[in-house]
Amino acid sequence: MNDDIAPFRIDVPQADLDDLTLRLSRTRWPDQIPGSGWDYGVPVDYVRRLVDHWQTGYDWRRWEATLNAYPQFMTEIDGQDIYFLHVRSPRPDALALILTHGWPGSVVEYLNVIGPLSRDFHLVIPSLPGFAFSGPTRERGWNRHRTARAWAELMRRLGYQRYGAIGNDAGSFVSPELGRVDSDRVVGVHVTQIFSFPSGDPAEFASLTPADHEALRALRWFHENKMAFNVLHSQQPQTLSYAICDSPVGLLGWHAQLMGEELDPDFVLTNVMLYWLTGTATSATRFYYEDAKVDAAEAAGPTTVPIGLAMFAGDFVSIRTFAERDHQRIVRWTGYGEGGHYAAYLAPDVLSHDVREFFAALPQS
Template sequence: MIEPFRIDVPQADLDDLADRLSRTRWPDEIAGAGWDYGFPLGRLKELAEYWRTGYDWRAQEARLNRLPHFTTEIDGQNVHFVHVRSANPDALALILTHGWPGSFLEFLDVIEPLSRDFHLVIPSIPGYGFSGPTHERGWDVGRVARAWAELMRRLGYERYGAQGGDFGAGISLALGAVAPERVVGAHITYLPTRPDPDAGVELSATDEARLAKVRRLMADRPPYQSLQATTPQTIGYALTDSPVGQLVWIAERFAQWTDPRSKIGDDRLLTGVSLYWLTATAASSARLHRETPRRVAPCPVPVGVAVFAHDITQSVRPLAERLYDIRHWSEFERGGHFAAMEVPELLAEDVREFFLARVPSGAGGGGGV
């Protein structure tokens, strides 16, 4: 059963958040340290104080409630999603999937341009936000993809496209493998390509530089990734009990993974952090790092790749083409890991170009909610 959903956070939870923020116990900081030891104390205090005294969750909640939200149970798990129907009843449907530390909020700025040509289904990954927490082992990207296939079946979509970044990229590729007869293609904004000395392909100087960056990351695994991939429950205690801990855990990722020219305002950042905090999904969202195997998933459907200059890594096309049926490849000088938030106009146009080429006019349609 699919049911309408409305965001309505209890006032007691907002009061508790403000109280905890007012009682934050701050660490010291070495003078002039900047970013050398981690997130700067002055900037974090500024964000925390604004979260406590200036940020308005209720205003953001009202804005979000203008979207059509729904929930349903799939495979024993509550699944929240936004479903925006195009004015064109025969439009192709797209399912857009976020990653970590993101949420369905990532796609707010692409809803209007994409819904001109597509029906949009924007779910929250099980364990994240209003789809969380999860209550059992096994929610990896493959299981999420199977849940998405069931969700699209329930909505009546016989043919659709999949799009995502970060974990959403892996889920979109897995969905192509789960339902290849229904998925017309997968468009992704994150496709790590590992060095392969046996690949037997010619690489440019740019390709070699990208692989050198990957080697550095592999040699010095990011601390957040190590913790969430090994002991997500342990880090979950700290993040679920301390709003400032949850704030800096996410704010640091946005500071490091975005294009310095991107203008993601504090309100937008804090809405995402608030979603994690108010739903207490720090631990359950982190579990996806542990559950998901680090192997390449096969994907038989056409793939489109958008590469953004300031992402964590940039894909190497000759290596990617050995693994996937790549029909579309775009490179952008602007944008980082959160492309839908940073450069929504560029992403929307690239998504539109890829999917409109996949399906003849009038081949979409369906969807009853």
């Protein structure tokens, strides 16, 4: 296995930006039933506003420079290119953390926590295999389990004997799995969701609180109204690809369903740009397909490393009864009245404080 780690710098050719500008100018807009809002999906007026900003107010080069201000690297693990930011703390004895994003996010999710967290931690922030500069994937099998094994190898290459794992969205699947596959080195796992669902055993429901039942109702609503992306990614990612790889507005509309109007346009567009400019819109969706095809034996048994959960308002509501079935050592469970799904971006100080408190309570060696 090649252990080489090479410095990396983003330098998007101007021709790619010019091509994007031309494509945006030639958008063929869909119709919409007047007054239907979000009932049928992402509304045209919302996407039009984003595209107008994309054409007249958005500056990719500024965001490119922002990313390039941090040390970036590329390595190959298990036949796959892995791109990552590596920001060292001024404290030489600091614990290292590996932070994993999800879809339709990217490493941009974590830019606002680099400052507060790097005071006390070394930070490794990779793109998931198949996402942005870590893509596209070229073979089957890049699910959460294979990704976790790749992360363990990445941390070994960087020389970290003990480290913690942070996750949001898909990262909240990968990070606990990393704790499972590298339990001798992972101090603890901190996530913003614990995706544990009813098993079908009626006994599980006996201890549910009224708040838990409300969370179940919210989960049912999400499943019935917002899970189309999950079904399509898990079953037909290649069929979707012709729309989101050829049309930047198609990609934006598809991603906007899980970003929403509370996020500022630059954040939404920069995440979309990382998929568009790297041609990884399709390979990113394949993560869902690969995860849906996981062998049951590969996912058997609860995790045993310490886990901390920080739940934020407006995001998935985890239910502890189900979570404790899947994770034996939940040592911190905290809810916040702000933040949303992209808490690292929207509430960086709150998330950083929770991360710091979680790891401070754990043995480091």
